[in-house]
Amino acid sequence: MRDLKSDPVLRAFAEEIGPTDAVSIVGSGSTGPHGRGRVVRAPSGILEVRADEMTVRCRAGTPVAELSVALAELGQRVALPTTAGTVGGALARGRSDHFRLGRGPVRDTLLGAVWIDHRGGLVAGGGPTVKNVSGFDLPRLMVGSWGTLGALAEVILRTNPVPRASGWFRRSCSDRSELFAIRVATHRPVSLLWDGADLWMFAEGHPDDLTRLADDWTAVSDGPVLPESVRTSLDPEIAVRAVEARDAESRRVTEVGVGIVHSSRPLGEALAPPRPDPRVVDLCRRVKTTFDPSGRFNPGVDVLDLAR
Amino acid sequence: MERHLYSHDASMLAGEPIAVCFPESAEEVRRIVASCAAHGRPFVARGSGTGLTGGATPPVGAVVISTVRMNRVLEVDEMSRTAWVEPGVLNLDLTRRVERFGLHFAPDPSSQQSCSIGGNVANNSGGPHCLADGVTAAHVMAIDVVLPDGSTARLGGSEAEPAGYDLRGVFVGSEGMFGVATAVLVRLTRTPSDVSTMLIDFVDVAHGAGTVSAIIADGIVPAALEMMDRLCIAAVEEYLHAGLPTDAAAVLLVETTGDPARVAEESRRITEIALANRARTVRVAADDAERALLWKGRKSAFGAVARIAPNYYLHDTVVPRHRLTAVLSGVYEIADRHRLQVMNVFHAGDGNLHPILMFDRRDPGVMERVHAAGEEIVRLSVENGGVLSGEHGIGLEKRDLMPLMFDDDDLHSQDLLRSVFDPRRLANPGKVLPTAATCGDLQGVPEGTWI
Numbered sequence A: 001m002r003d004l005k006s007d008p009v010l011r012a013f014a015e016e017i018g019p020t021d022a023v024s025i026v027g028s029g030s031t032g033p034h035g036r037g038r039v040v041r042a043p044s045g046i047l048e049v050r051a052d053e054m055t056v057r058c059r060a061g062t063p064v065a066e067l068s069v070a071l072a073e074l075g076q077r078v079a080l081p082t083t084a085g086t087v088g089g090a091l092a093r094g095r096s097d098h099f100r101l102g103r104g105p106v107r108d109t110l111l112g113a114v115w116i117d118h119r120g121g122l123v124a125g126g127g128p129t130v131k132n133v134s135g136f137d138l139p140r141l142m143v144g145s146w147g148t149l150g151a152l153a154e155v156i157l158r159t160n161p162v163p164r165a166s167g168w169f170r171r172s173c174s175d176r177s178e179l180f181a182i183r184v185a186t187h188r189p190v191s192l193l194w195d196g197a198d199l200w201m202f203a204e205g206h207p208d209d210l211t212r213l214a215d216d217w218t219a220v221s222d223g224p225v226l227p228e229s230v231r232t233s234l235d236p237e238i239a240v241r242a243v244e245a246r247d248a249e250s251r252r253v254t255e256v257g258v259g260i261v262h263s264s265r266p267l268g269e270a271l272a273p274p275r276p277d278p279r280v281v282d283l284c285r286r287v288k289t290t291f292d293p294s295g296r297f298n299p300g301v302d303v304l305d306l307a308r
Numbered sequence B: 001m002e003r004h005l006y007s008h009d010a011s012m013l014a015g016e017p018i019a020v021c022f023p024e025s026a027e028e029v030r031r032i033v034a035s036c037a038a039h040g041r042p043f044v045a046r047g048s049g050t051g052l053t054g055g056a057t058p059p060v061g062a063v064v065i066s067t068v069r070m071n072r073v074l075e076v077d078e079m080s081r082t083a084w085v086e087p088g089v090l091n092l093d094l095t096r097r098v099e100r101f102g103l104h105f106a107p108d109p110s111s112q113q114s115c116s117i118g119g120n121v122a123n124n125s126g127g128p129h130c131l132a133d134g135v136t137a138a139h140v141m142a143i144d145v146v147l148p149d150g151s152t153a154r155l156g157g158s159e160a161e162p163a164g165y166d167l168r169g170v171f172v173g174s175e176g177m178f179g180v181a182t183a184v185l186v187r188l189t190r191t192p193s194d195v196s197t198m199l200i201d202f203v204d205v206a207h208g209a210g211t212v213s214a215i216i217a218d219g220i221v222p223a224a225l226e227m228m229d230r231l232c233i234a235a236v237e238e239y240l241h242a243g244l245p246t247d248a249a250a251v252l253l254v255e256t257t258g259d260p261a262r263v264a265e266e267s268r269r270i271t272e273i274a275l276a277n278r279a280r281t282v283r284v285a286a287d288d289a290e291r292a293l294l295w296k297g298r299k300s301a302f303g304a305v306a307r308i309a310p311n312y313y314l315h316d317t318v319v320p321r322h323r324l325t326a327v328l329s330g331v332y333e334i335a336d337r338h339r340l341q342v343m344n345v346f347h348a349g350d351g352n353l354h355p356i357l358m359f360d361r362r363d364p365g366v367m368e369r370v371h372a373a374g375e376e377i378v379r380l381s382v383e384n385g386g387v388l389s390g391e392h393g394i395g396l397e398k399r400d401l402m403p404l405m406f407d408d409d410d411l412h413s414q415d416l417l418r419s420v421f422d423p424r425r426l427a428n429p430g431k432v433l434p435t436a437a438t439c440g441d442l443q444g445v446p447e448g449t450w451i
Helices: A002-006 A008-017 A064-072 A087-093 A138-142 A176-185 A207-215 A236-244 A278-291 B026-039 B091-101 B117-123 B167-171 B205-217 B230-240 B260-276 B288-299 B301-307 B321-337 B366-383 B399-404 B408-421
Strands: A023-025 A038-040 A046-050 A055-059 A110-116 A122-126 A151-158 A165-172 A191-194 A198-205 A218-220 A230-233 A252-255 A260-263 B017-021 B043-046 B062-066 B073-077 B082-085 B140-146 B152-156 B180-187 B194-202 B224-229 B250-258 B281-284 B311-314 B341-346 B355-359
Touching (some): A008 A110, A165 A207, A176 A236, A198 A207, B026 B062, B091 B117, B140 B167, B194 B260, B205 B321, B260 B281, B366 B399
Parallel strands (some): B017 B062
Antiparallel strands (some): A110 A122, A230 A260, B073 B082, B082 B180
């Protein structure tokens, strides 16, 4: 990881961040709060795509759309939400899309990273290979940190091959016992979405295997429309309960086996995500003050508040 | 006498515990750690002691906290495909407990019959089947921990996106230096319906390694993709009589799993790729018995070593797949130069090398040569774009090689993370980070420890 730091583009970004004032790190500006500091943007550019390594190295300011095109040319893809703006933004946000069940969470895509620390210096963590247990896994801390610990500059991501075929399927499913039976019987769905009346499945693999699914499912052109207003992360069992408890006016769709609930209105206090225990709150505060003692990265942004 | 048994793990690195505790509950762990904290006494959590890097080797005067008696599977949730388990549950026991649901725990280290889930968490363990399904970090959702000050916390949660920083993620692989896990919420993986296992042999290592890269570049991610070289094949065959081709320079053990059509197509495609890369023969396991035999050959490789030499030193590095051929030839050259026998049996699909240096420790000066060769192999791997360790961890063994990958700023940042969890440096001190990065641990490497 040492050799990555010689890149003049990263050095210039480190100089731009400098050692003193408050900075707000902006990706594409597509989402989220960014604090109240001087606006900085990470450099962009894809540096190396290797299908035979299932990795890609790029700068954090690279648009996810641009990365996806470059990977698709080699039959690869990365488990970042396609709706995300930049790679750095998607990682800082740390939220996975509704294909998480099969493709894995955003947090597992980041293998290695170089970022600018509070002193304006370049720091590297993780490594260039998919398998690596060399030292503490600092990049884990950056995913979902909302840019509050440092400014991501360059990343190495895990990629995966694009399967030959994929498609949405639907069947009616109106109660939890039926849902349970289907869940137990389905092998490795990429997505399972339930709105209390219907169950949608996204499957990937060999075309003949997908065709066989038609015995129990109806192939459909698209998945359900997900309510965009509210997205809540719950225990998967409580998420099922949240869908069961919907009323006539509200629409709720849960990612089965994951526990994310997409809803048109807030779920209410009874279905609020658990509050982090006080010791976790304390540890998170210590992480922040340890890695950003003067509070210069995205001031005003609190990872504990954002998740509420 | 019994204390002596806990002075080392499966490596050759020995320390000296002052006491060994066998807690049976999280509360007992909490009281032990709180007592250590009150007296400024270092402690080391220990699972089954199968680690290979001295990670569980106690510094002189440390209290060893063995989790062997915390071995209950607390809860299995078929809907979420998760289970709460205590840290002393053995890896294979967990899979046996959940296989009636058609589920298994994906990380499967070669030591899976004896290694514990707590140890898997501490080392972020892998195994042959982690190529497709990922290592331990991808299969742990939450960890109940006793922090080094004696307080308790739940890191992560059963929900997908818990509030705050990913403390769960950094705890996995922290080698017992961030606290003691007392319960783990693991993800379980659906056991595939179909499986095809192939043994492919080559007259030279380069074409075997080339086949590995070609399979991955073709968009196939096999469930497992393992390689054994000539010496290993011979040792295993003599031991097992599995019909392995003893005149081959290398064999690949490839397994593809999933739905029937996918498995059939991948199996056919892998055969084509191998033959295009000058494979000599492709043997497809005809049934479960033959599959089990081929895997037994792979998994008993370490046992077979004893037929060649009384002692061995197992290394663990990762290199990019496209550098496998170059690094393997470098490994043979290094062993030759140090007058050591080496055999390779490893997770080729991950680029995860496991060179085994074989020797008789009674030979004068042999240990110096073993260590010199080992360090050269690690340096060679990093120079080729690889990393220090793929699944065994850093522990004491590779602690002082960390600067090969990381500069002072990087190591300082890792030490900062440690200080968040353990400002007093009581949890397994002296491991992972070279002394210069740690501002001085309470306990360094114990005197007489042999690295």
